[in-house]
Amino acid sequence: MSRELVIHADRAALVAETADRFAATITAVLAEQDECHVALTGGSVGIELLAALRGRALDWARIHCWWGDERFVAAADGDRNALQAREALLDHVDIPAANVHELPASDAGLDLDAAAIAATAELGDRVLDLVLLGMGPDAHVASLFPGHDGTDVEGAGVIAVRDSPKPPPERLSLTFDALNRAPRVWLVVAGDDKASALALAMSTADRHEVPAAGVHGTRETRYLVDRAAASLLPDGMLD
Numbered sequence: 543m544s545r546e547l548v549i550h551a552d553r554a555a556l557v558a559e560t561a562d563r564f565a566a567t568i569t570a571v572l573a574e575q576d577e578c579h580v581a582l583t584g585g586s587v588g589i590e591l592l593a594a595l596r597g598r599a600l601d602w603a604r605i606h607c608w609w610g611d612e613r614f615v616a617a618a619d620g621d622r623n624a625l626q627a628r629e630a631l632l633d634h635v636d637i638p639a640a641n642v643h644e645l646p647a648s649d650a651g652l653d654l655d656a657a658a659i660a661a662t663a664e665l666g667d668r669v670l671d672l673v674l675l676g677m678g679p680d681a682h683v684a685s686l687f688p689g690h691d692g693t694d695v696e697g698a699g700v701i702a703v704r705d706s707p708k709p710p711p712e713r714l715s716l717t718f719d720a721l722n723r724a725p726r727v728w729l730v731v732a733g734d735d736k737a738s739a740l741a742l743a744m745s746t747a748d749r750h751e752v753p754a755a756g757v758h759g760t761r762e763t764r765y766l767v768d769r770a771a772a773s774l775l776p777d778g779m780l781d
């Protein structure tokens with residue numbers, strides 16, 4: 543399994559170059575197989591990245607979009623990662639509705655636990671080809687927060703998250719095992735407020751305290767960051 547750190551000059555370069563990398567990777571996957579399944583992320587960098595993908599020549603009919611996590615709010619709530627992704631990208635490309643695998647919204651008729659069960663069934667034993675993740679300053683990834691029960695869950699699936707330290711309190715999240723089945727896991731991180739979390743994420747920290755340290759692709763783990771986020775990485779890592 544390879545681990546790669548790519549430091550970009552600034553946030554704009556991070557977003558633009560990651561969009562290039564994402565498009566090239568999807569194209570390469572589609573040259574080898576019929577479909578490419580990607581997990582998208584919310585967060586401001588994740589959504590800017592999606593906006594940067596508009597207008598790219600990608601074969602959307604063969605691309606499936608999933609999410610690493612979702613805020614459990616109404617479908618029309620602007621906090622929803624899926625709604626933000628639609629506005630940034632999916633409404634602007636020719637992707638079939640059946641290829642968009644949103645995690646359930648709170649007004650879809652299921653309570654949070656039932657929504658997690660339904661989403662686990664939809665995901666099944668799928669191995670996502672590429673998982674994109676943002677990271678919070680507390681080193682959370684998806685909705686796996688430091689010290690929270692979700693970091694103890696074994697097995698692949700989607701879990702209900704309550705009392706999230708970051709609002710909204712109710713969320714759905716893929717587990718570590720669901721995320722870590724993917725061959726490619728990319729963490730996309732910008733800003734000096736993430737610098738200490740990134741240094742911990744790239745260390746051998748315990749995933750219960752530093753969830754970002756617990757996500758790895760089976761083939762590659764990439765840390766795609768800007769210079770500000772990289773500012774506290776030990777010298778040896780920057781060679």
Ligand SMILES: O=C(O)[C@H](O)[C@@H](O)[C@H](O)[C@H](O)COP(=O)(O)O
Pocket residue numbers: 583584585586587588613675676677678679682683684685708732
């Ligand atoms: O639901 C959430 O809490 C966010 O989606 C979160 O996980 C986000 O991805 C990171 O906090 C990075 O966010 P930024 O890209 O805005 O720094």
